[in-house]
Amino acid sequence: xxxxxxxxxxxxxxxxxxxxxxxxxxxxxxxxxxYRKRLDQxxxxxxxxxxxxxxxxxxxxxxxxxxxxxxxxxxxGNRRRQIQGKLKELEEEQQSKKEKAGLRExxxxxxxxxxxxxFYLIGLAMGVxxxxxxxxxxxxxxGAPMAFIAVGFGLPRWWVKKKGLKRRVxxxxxxxxxxxxxxxxxxxxxxxxxxxxxxxxxxxxxINTEFTTILDGIKIGQTMNExxxxxxxxxxxxxxxxxxxxxxxxxxxxxxxxxxxxxxxGVLRERKKMQDAxxxxxxxxxxxxxxxxxxxxxxxxxxxxxxxEYIAILWQDEMGHYMIAGGVISLTSGTLIMKNMxxxxx
Numbered sequence: 001x002x003x004x005x006x007x008x009x010x011x012x013x014x015x016x017x018x019x020x021x022x023x024x025x026x027x028x029x030x031x032x033x034x035y036r037k038r039l040d041q042x043x044x045x046x047x048x049x050x051x052x053x054x055x056x057x058x059x060x061x062x063x064x065x066x067x068x069x070x071x072x073x074x075x076x077g078n079r080r081r082q083i084q085g086k087l088k089e090l091e092e093e094q095q096s097k098k099e100k101a102g103l104r105e106x107x108x109x110x111x112x113x114x115x116x117x118x119f120y121l122i123g124l125a126m127g128v129x130x131x132x133x134x135x136x137x138x139x140x141x142x143g144a145p146m147a148f149i150a151v152g153f154g155l156p157r158w159w160v161k162k163k164g165l166k167r168r169v170x171x172x173x174x175x176x177x178x179x180x181x182x183x184x185x186x187x188x189x190x191x192x193x194x195x196x197x198x199x200x201x202x203x204x205x206x207i208n209t210e211f212t213t214i215l216d217g218i219k220i221g222q223t224m225n226e227x228x229x230x231x232x233x234x235x236x237x238x239x240x241x242x243x244x245x246x247x248x249x250x251x252x253x254x255x256x257x258x259x260x261x262x263x264x265x266g267v268l269r270e271r272k273k274m275q276d277a278x279x280x281x282x283x284x285x286x287x288x289x290x291x292x293x294x295x296x297x298x299x300x301x302x303x304x305x306x307x308x309e310y311i312a313i314l315w316q317d318e319m320g321h322y323m324i325a326g327g328v329i330s331l332t333s334g335t336l337i338m339k340n341m342x343x344x345x346x
Contacts, residue, residue, distance in 0.1 A: 103116045103119060103120075103157075103160075105233065106160050106161060106164060107119065107160060108233060109164035109167070109168070109233075109234060109235070109236065110160050110161075110163040110164040111163075111164075111167055111209075112160065112163070119156065122156065123152045123153055123155075123156040123157075124152055126151050126155065126156065127147075127149070127151050127153065128148070128152070129151075130147045130148060130150075130152065131147055131148045134147040139321075140318065140321055143321070167206050168235060168236075168237050170204075170205065170206055171206050171207055171210070171235050171237060171240070172239055172272075174204055174207055175207065175237075175239050175240065175243075176239075176265050176268040176269050177203070178199045178203050178207050178211075179243065179261055179264060179265045179268065180265050181195060181198055181199055181202070181203075182196070182199070182257075182261055183258050183261045183262050183265060186257050186258040186261070187258045192224075192247075192257070193215070196211050196214060197211075197215060200212040200215055206235070210234065210235060213227075213230075213231065213234075214228070214231055217230070224248075225247075225248055225251070228244040228247060228248070229244075232244060239271070242264055242267070242268075243261075243264065246260050246261060246264055285338075285341075285342045286342055289338045289342065292338075293331065293335045293338075296327065296331060300314075
């Protein structure tokens with residue numbers, strides 16, 4: 001019995017180690033590739049859009065003078081280098097904050113109006129309740145700590161992360177339309193703050209609440225950069241980082257804000273199209289992973305209902321409990337690996 005238990009525990013730990021190591025390697029490689037791709041895409045696309053719009057309204061004499069002087073090209077190059085430097089600086093800062101992110105940051109991203117202390121108390125109550133239910137069902141005592149940790153700490157934290165992810169997805173979905181509102185407003189002669197006010201009144205959640213918070217900060221004397229930095233803590237999305245960089249550089253160096261934001265809007269829409277295309281191409285793999293992951297649980301429930309005597313050993317015998325634990329660990333590791341293989345973040 002002890003040899004079998006030791007073998008099962010060793011196998012489970014080995015599978016978890018392999019899964020964590022492989023997932024970390026894939027994530028690090030993907031993060032580097034995504035950063036370089038976003039940098040090239042944003043800077044290159046913005047310059048092309050600016051060149052098309054600025055060149056359309058000039059006459060031939062102005063084009064010749066611009067080519068001779070090279071001033072416009074140098075200015076575009078300087079602006080691109082500023083954007084690249086600012087984006088790299090912001091990426092490093094966000095990565096550092098992400099590594100040190102605690103519960104307070106997760107609650108802020110999820111827009112939850114509770115303190116970490118209250119959150120821990122709720123998790124403690126859930127963990128105690130799950131442990132009592134586990135003991136009443138007369139399961140082995142060694143599983144009680146795992147039930148307490150999983151329900152008391154793992155489940156609430158997972159729910160907070162899920163809510164924060166949903167909020168970021170909703171923001172990104174309609175953010176390109178909000179940028180277009182600023183572009184049209186600036187082209188019509190409206191100040192940037194007035195355009196932000198229109199977005200705060202007309203846009204859906206969470207864009208309206210976020211820009212309302214920014215305007216409230218400006219009204220009490222905070223600068224635009226300070227408000228944007230705080231807003232990025234609540235919504236750390238790539239698209240929002242681009243937007244904050246454009247506003248920061250425009251305030252420092254000036255320039256045509258409408259043209260730059262118009263280029264940004266085009267980049268955001270192209271990113272959305274690419275994400276939809278990737279989602280469509282990986283739909284079959286995601287469906288397969290969902291079926292494979294849920295099949296053991298469905299079959300176990302079905303056999304428990306129809307042939308309980310056949311499967312009762314898993315619930316009644318101690319060795320059956322070890323087999324269930326090993327199966328859950330193996331299935332979870334495989335599901336996480338498959339999820340990382342089909343998850344493309346751009």
